[in-house]
Amino acid sequence: MFLLPVVRPGRRVSLVGLRRRLGLVRAEVTVAEVGRDQAVAAAETVLLVLDPGSCLPETARDVEDLKIRLHGHVLELGATLSAGDPVLAAAQKLSLTPLPEGYLPSRVHLVELAKATGCLVRAVRNSGTVRPARKRPLLPRRDVVRLIVFAGALISIVLASSLPRLP
Structure with a gap:
């Protein structure tokens, strides 16, 4: 279950601050994140905006970040529904309109x-066509790459020094 941090009423917190409190700012991807489905990720973002206890974006x-994130969820979830679905059409229309000027609008x-x-998340869950999130390719860490290059250089130096010299 997704729980929002406790923020005192009237206190403003930026989205970056919320990301830090929620632990969303990290360089590595954990196993739990790879296995999450798209509907859960979209529901968390919706909860971040609509939860009565959450702060308005400062x-x-x-x-803009939240709009881009929600637009991405609409695109990802829209691929699982049929093109003529009215819920999908309404969500796509809203996600493609530019943000109006001004604080309140x-x-x-x-x-x-x-x-x-x-509503799109509920429609996808009712249709039962939720795809798992894409897995990131497993890349070696920087230290491992450096160690491999160093070992290759050391082996080439040893081999070069052990070969007989040509006259």
Whole structure:
């Protein structure tokens, strides 16, 4: 279950601060994140916007980040539904409209987009066509690559020094 951090009423927290508190800012991907499905990730983002205990985004960049994130969820979940689905059409229409200027209109648009994404999540769960999230390719860490290059250089030096010299 996704739990939001406790923030005192009236206190503003930026989206970056929320990411830090939620532990979303990290360089490595854990096994739990790889196995998550798209509907759960979208539901968490919707909850981040619509939960009564969560703070409104403080800056215009935070609103833009959440809009981009919700638009990505609409695209990912939209691939699992049929193209003529009215819930999908409404969510796509809202996600493609640009953010209005001003503090209040942009937040209202964000809330409407989150509600449409929540309806899309429910539609995908009811259809039963949730795909697992894409797995990131397993790449070696930087230290391992350095060690391999060093070992290769050392082996080539030893081989070069052990060969007889040509006259």
